[in-house]
Amino acid sequence: MSPSARSLTRRKVILDCDVGIDDAVALALLVQSEKIQLLAVTTNTGNVSIEKTTRNALDVLSLLNAQSIPVAKGVARPAFTILLENYSKIHGLNGIGEVELPASEQFVDHRHAIEVFAELLEEEPAKSISIAVVGPLTNFAMFMKTYPALVDKIDRLIVMGGTTSNGNITPVSEFNIWADPLSAKFVFDNVSCPTSMVGLDVTRLATVNEEELDRWSRNSEWGSAIAQMVRGYLDINSNGWPMHDALAVSILIDESILRFESAHINVCTDSDENYARTLCDFKQEGDTSGPLISVALGVDLAKFRSLLTKLM
Numbered sequence: 001m002s003p004s005a006r007s008l009t010r011r012k013v014i015l016d017c018d019v020g021i022d023d024a025v026a027l028a029l030l031v032q033s034e035k036i037q038l039l040a041v042t043t044n045t046g047n048v049s050i051e052k053t054t055r056n057a058l059d060v061l062s063l064l065n066a067q068s069i070p071v072a073k074g075v076a077r078p079a080f081t082i083l084l085e086n087y088s089k090i091h092g093l094n095g096i097g098e099v100e101l102p103a104s105e106q107f108v109d110h111r112h113a114i115e116v117f118a119e120l121l122e123e124e125p126a127k128s129i130s131i132a133v134v135g136p137l138t139n140f141a142m143f144m145k146t147y148p149a150l151v152d153k154i155d156r157l158i159v160m161g162g163t164t165s166n167g168n169i170t171p172v173s174e175f176n177i178w179a180d181p182l183s184a185k186f187v188f189d190n191v192s193c194p195t196s197m198v199g200l201d202v203t204r205l206a207t208v209n210e211e212e213l214d215r216w217s218r219n220s221e222w223g224s225a226i227a228q229m230v231r232g233y234l235d236i237n238s239n240g241w242p243m244h245d246a247l248a249v250s251i252l253i254d255e256s257i258l259r260f261e262s263a264h265i266n267v268c269t270d271s272d273e274n275y276a277r278t279l280c281d282f283k284q285e286g287d288t289s290g291p292l293i294s295v296a297l298g299v300d301l302a303k304f305r306s307l308l309t310k311l312m
C-alpha cells in the first residue's frame with residue numbers, strides 16, 4: 001500500500017499526556033502502529049511538572065524518530081485543585097525513571113494545547129479524530145469550555161483514569177482524576193462525544209515483567225531506553241509494572257482488547273473520604289442527566305501482550 005493510501009486508512013489520534021513512564025510506552029505504541037496517524041501530542045502537569053512532561057514528550061518522540069509530530073503545552077496548573085509536588089517519585093524526579101535521553105532538536109509548538117485540538121478538529125472531517133487523555137483532564141476540560149461546538153466532531157475520547165474499585169493515590173481514587181477532579185467532573189458530566197473510561201480495574205492487570213523488558217531491549221535501541229524507564233517505575237505489583245496508559249491507547253489499535261459497560265459517572269469533589277472517586281452508576285439508578293460513558297471492565301491480556309510483542 002502506498003504511504004498516501006496508508007495514511008488515508010490510519011486512525012487519526014491526538015495524545016494528551018503527562019510523560020510519565022507508561023505515557024512513554026503509549027507513545028511508542030501509537031508511533032509504531034501502522035493503524036495510527038499520531039497528529040499531535042499535548043502536555044500538562046501530572047506525574048511531574050509541565051516543563052518536565054513537555055521535555056519528556058519531545059525527547060521520547062525523538063527517540064522514536066518521530067520528531068515531526070508537534071508537541072504543544074497545555075495548562076500548567078489546574079485552576080482550583082492543589083497538586084502536591086511530592087508525587088513525582090513514582091516516575092522518578094525527571095518523570096522517566098531518571099533515564100537521560102538525548103535532547104530533541106524540536107521546539108515546543110507555539111500554540112496552546114487546546115488550540116491544537118481546535119485547529120485539527122476544524123481542519124479534519126467530523127468523526128475522523130480520536131483523542132486519548134492519559135493524564136489529568138485539565139486540558140480537555142478547558143477545550144470543552146472554550147470550543148463546545150467542536151467536541152461533537154471528535155470520533156472518540158479515551159480517558160485513562162478512574163476506578164470502580166480500589167484507587168492508587170487514595171483508597172478510592174485514581175491519580176489522573178485525583179490530580180484534577182473538578183475538570184474530570186466537568187468532562188464526565190458534559191462530554192458530548194463517545195467517551196470511554198479505561199480505569200485501574202483493567203490497567204492494573206496489564207503488566208509487563210522483566211522478561212518482556214529484556215525483549216524490548218534486544219529489539220531496538222528505543223526499546224532498550226523505554227525498558228530502562230520502566231525499570232525505574234515505582235508503580236509495580238506482584239506481576240510486574242502496570243502499563244496503564246499503553247492499555248488505554250491500545251483500543252485505538254485493537255478495539256477487542258477491552259470490554260466495556262455503560263454507566264453514568266459521578267466524580268466526587270467534596271473534601272471527604274470519597275474525594276476524586278469515580279462513582280459508576282451502571283444500573284442508572286441515580287442522576288441520569290449526564291452522558292453515558294463506556295467503562296472498561298474486562299481486558300483480553302493475551303491480545304494486549306500480543307500487541308506489545310508486535311510493536312515493542
Ligand code: RIB
Nearest residue numbers: 020022023134175176244
Ligand atoms: O493512575 C495511572 C495514571 O497516573 C497513568 O496515566 C500514569 O501515567 C499516571 O499519570
Ligand code: CA
Nearest residue numbers: 020023134135
Ligand atoms: Ca499518564
